[in-house]
Amino acid sequence: MPVKSRFTRLDAFTKTVDEARVRTTSGGIVTIASLLIVLYLAWGEWTDYRRIVVHPELIVDKGRGEKMEIHLNMTFPKIPCELLTLDVMDVSGEQQVGVMHGVNKVRLAPAEEGGRVIDMKALDLRHSDDQATHLDPEYCGGCYGAAPPPNAAKPGCCNTCDEVREAYASASWAFGRGENVEQCEREHYGERLDSQRKEGCRIEGGIRVNKVVGNFHIAPGRSFSNGNMHVHDLNNYFDTPVIGGHVFTHTIHHLRFGPEIPEEVSKKMGSKSLPWTNHHLNPLDNTEQTTTDAAYNFMYFVKVVSTSYLPLGWDKKNIGYQDENAAIGAYGHQHDGSVETHQYSVTSHRRSLNGGDDSAEGHKEKLHARGGIPGVFFSYDISPMKVINREERAKSFAGFLTGLCAIIGGTLTVAAAVDRGVYEGATRLKKLQSKNL
Secondary structure, eight states, X not given: OOHHHHHHHTOSSOOOOGGGOOOOHHHHHHHHHHHHHHHHHHHHHHHHHHOEEEEEEEEEOOOOSOEEXXXXXXXXXXXXXXXXXXXXXXXXXXXXXXXXXXXXXXEEOOGGGTOOEEESOOSSSOOGGGSOOOSSTTOOOOOTTSOOOTTOSSTTOOOSHHHHHHHHHHTTOOOTTOTTOHHHHHTTHHHHHHHTTTOEEEEEEEEEEXXXXXXXXXXXXXXXXXXXXXXXOOHHHHSOOSTTOOOOOEEEEEEEESOOOOHHHHHHHOOTTSGGGGGGSOTTTTEEEOOSOSSEEEEEEEEEEEEEEEOTTOXXXXXXXXXXXXXXXXXXXXXXXXXXXXXXEEEEEEEETTOEEEGGGTEEEEEEOOOOOOEEEEEEEEEEEEEEEEEEESSOHHHHHHHHXXXXXXXXXXXXXHXXXXXXXXXXXXXXXHHHO
């Protein structure tokens, strides 16, 4: 038997001769309609194939020895920058006292004067002409019994008021206004401090910390360690000529842990109400707290969850990798577009350092301990779980072809059934009309 005839027997698509075919107007209309439907559904299938979705996964965080960045922007309208100190400490024993690197202190005019920006460089009260440009080049200022600071401009000496203050802090001594300190009197430290009493301050920038349980706080006065206690020099905070004193009323404009997801990624992913985008919305942003009590403490307890964003084409070797030498703000961004960041939840608490209960709020049974340091404290804990947001195509190319074939076959099958029904109905109707005639 010829080869051709063997394949002919296997033909599942038998043909009919043109003489056996009947072409109708209704069949043409159904054909055009089915073609339009096929094109519409095929375009939707192509769009779905091109669509990128984000699949969140929850895994155990196996990272070790990592760092994370904390970016903050806070305003204190009733405390001058000179009185504010930012400290960081964690359970590993590492402390960052008087953090200034990567953080700006912005002096603000009093709120009744509009709160305009006065200066962004005023991290201390010394002018350029107060840098101990003494006539005698052999001048070596005393540290008044304290050990000279290791970063002094002239080793073994305290030639400026700031160096005396640092020496006092290292010795765990309170400093006050620097009365009877020759360096501070020369720089008019007390007078300049009083001239800034009614100013406000905005602290903005980023700090890099160990990814372990810890806290950072903004409190008044230089900080130092007294035994196992972390102490602040509060003399200048409480001893103030300002009526009503200084208070820790504050506004948290922005607080996040790690870098932000790029805006173009959020737009590409669509609505921000999707679950994976929750880490892009920081719960403490635009938080306002007010108080009229100078001895008042605000505490925020933050639960931090590591979060990775992996775009299409990301490099598997980069997952969890962090460049320790990256600049503040660039830490967590990888060259393949992936981002290592964090989302967080928070609860807050506030109390007066004078103790007492909450009778004014109807809770007599709630008692507050006495003592403590006024300020704003953030305690953060690290979750052992990690969220991975992975970009993927909604379907594979094979799935796209399968859907396309289903669209074409299903539409033509339904169209054939509709055409057949219309044709049979028209034929029977003609037969009935002919009988009636």
